[in-house]
Amino acid sequence: MKMKGKLAIFLVFALAFGFAFYGGDGVQAAEYNIRAGIGFDDQSASYAGLQKFKDMVEDKSEGRIEVEIHPGAALGDDIEMMENLQRGVQEVTVPSTAPITGFVEDFAIFDLPFLIPNYETADYILDGVIGQELLEQLEDVGIIGVTYWENGFRQLTNNERPVESVEDMEGLSIRTMENEIHLDAFEEMGASPSPMAFGELFSALEAGVVDGQENAFATINFQHFYEVQQYVTDTGHIYNPLVFMISEEFYNELPSDLQDVVIKSAEEAGIYQRELKRNMHEAAKEDLQDRDDTEVTVLTEEAREGFREAVEPVYENYEEQIGEEFIERVQNRIEEWQDIQDI
Incomplete structure (x- = not known):
């Protein structure tokens, strides 16, 4: 030849x-492919966190793992994506704790109003014994709970009057999530909760179908709710963690070195995401305070205590579902952290 x-x-x-x-x-x-789906859009802190995760995983694995990010509920809502993980047809998602309660009921602890008072307490609970125990329970449903990301504190807006105390809530119709604990909480505050789809919210506020709504500062700002809501109150009534989770089926297919890459990358990206989300919230709050057409009220400690007292029956109503002993454990840990801070 x-x-x-x-x-x-x-x-x-x-x-x-x-x-x-x-x-x-x-x-x-790539030898392995990770499809990471979230309900948040591509302008969110969660998307930025997944981009950080993608960069670290692909770099540390030297190209052996490829990560695809699917924002905007492209792979389904939070419950559907968790079911995808169980079936092994999706590898990663980062849902809020509210839909997780359908799989592990103890996560409902985070729906209790005025439980978590600030970011430092949230970190102490999530990154401590309580948070890890909750993550471990996900293994019972075929999911690996890796670490906590963040959606943040929910705040109140309305177009009727400033809310400076729980008495000011009387008679206000407030759009809430379709969540029994949230509905009960607003009823105990004296409001009339009205669950509806998020996509319908702006038009409902504009038309006066409901007086107000509750969401994080960043959401209030990004969705331009200030155009139809004059009054904002820094209630921080619910703290929403997110959970970074992996399909157990997929995780078990990975060699140990790549398991380590995925876990460490998720944890590092989570630190980045939580800091970014908090910065976004503070910036959004400042933007709202600077607006001439928006009045932002920061509750006094006395007023906040009035809200806490008003929602005490909610804790009693859900002791059986969540567990009285578990609720007390979490409350004791919170008090423990506050004592440490006071030293």
Whole structure:
């Protein structure tokens, strides 16, 4: 065989092998693929956190793992994506704790109003014994709970009057999530809760179908609720953690070195996401305070205590569902942290 013919055959085999090993763009083909889906859009802190996760995983795995990010509920709502993880047809999602209660009921602890008073307490609970115990319970439903990300504190807005005390809540119709604990909490505050789809909320506020709503500062600002809501109150009545979770089926397929890469990347990205989310909330709060057409009320400690007293029956109503002993454990840990802070 002539030399040119041999070279041609060699090049054919070399190119074929190269494309099989690296893919068409000269990059080594990934051995594993992670489809990471979230309900939040691509402007959210959660999306930015997943981008950080993607960069770290692909770098630390040296291309052996590829991460695809699917925002805006493209793979389903939070419950559907958790079910995808159970079936092994999706690898990662980062839902709020509210839908997780359908899989692990103890996560309902975070729906109790005025439980978590500030970020420092949230970190102490989530990153401590209580938070880890909750994550471990997810293994019973075929999911690996890795770490906590954040959606943050929910705040109140309305278009009727400033809310400076729980008495000012009387008679206000407030859009809430479709969540029994949240509904009960607002009823105990004297309001009339009205659950509805988030996509219908702005038009409902504009038309006066409801007087107000409750969401995080960043959401209030980003969704332009200030255009139809004059009064904002820094209630912080609910703290919403997010949980970074992985399909147990997928996780078990990974070699131990790549398991370590995924876990550490999720934890590092979580630190970044939580800090980013908090900065976004503070910036949004400042923007609202600077607006001439918006009045922001920060509750006094006395007023906040009035809200806490008003919702005490909610804790009693859900002792059986969540567990009286578990609620007391969490409350004791919170008091323990506050005592540490007072030293």
